[in-house]
Amino acid sequence: MPVNRLEILKNMLAANPGDSFARYGLAMEYANSGALETAVAEFRNLLAANPKYVAAYYHGGQALEKLGRVEEARAIYTRGVEVSGEIGDAHTREELQAALEILG
Secondary structure, three states, X not given: XXXXXXXXXXXXXXXXXXXXXXXXXXXXXXXXXXOHHHHHHHHHHHHHHOOOOOHHHHHHHHHHHHOOOHHHHXXXXXXXXHHHHHHOXXXXXXHHHHXXXXXX
16 A cells, blocks of 8 residues: 555654654655645644754744744745745745735
8 A cells, every 4th residue: 555645754754753854854845735724733843953044934934824823924925034044045035035925
């Protein structure tokens, strides 16, 4: 019986809870499957452990927007702009800034 990506990622995290790439992948799997609350929780777990994983700010904010939690999305985008600026990731900073501007 084939194992799905979600189970593979959960197993990877069970073996190595600090694996940021696996945590990000798990959060994205949840987001893509519509389990947005769980995705947000995983994005928050990732950012708590690795605040410089800037893609999580964007995708976490997107999930929050889909849940109608606009102020939380604004906060996560804003923090992502700050962090991406600190680490010199101009591309992600621009994407996060654009997401903020769309929110108004």
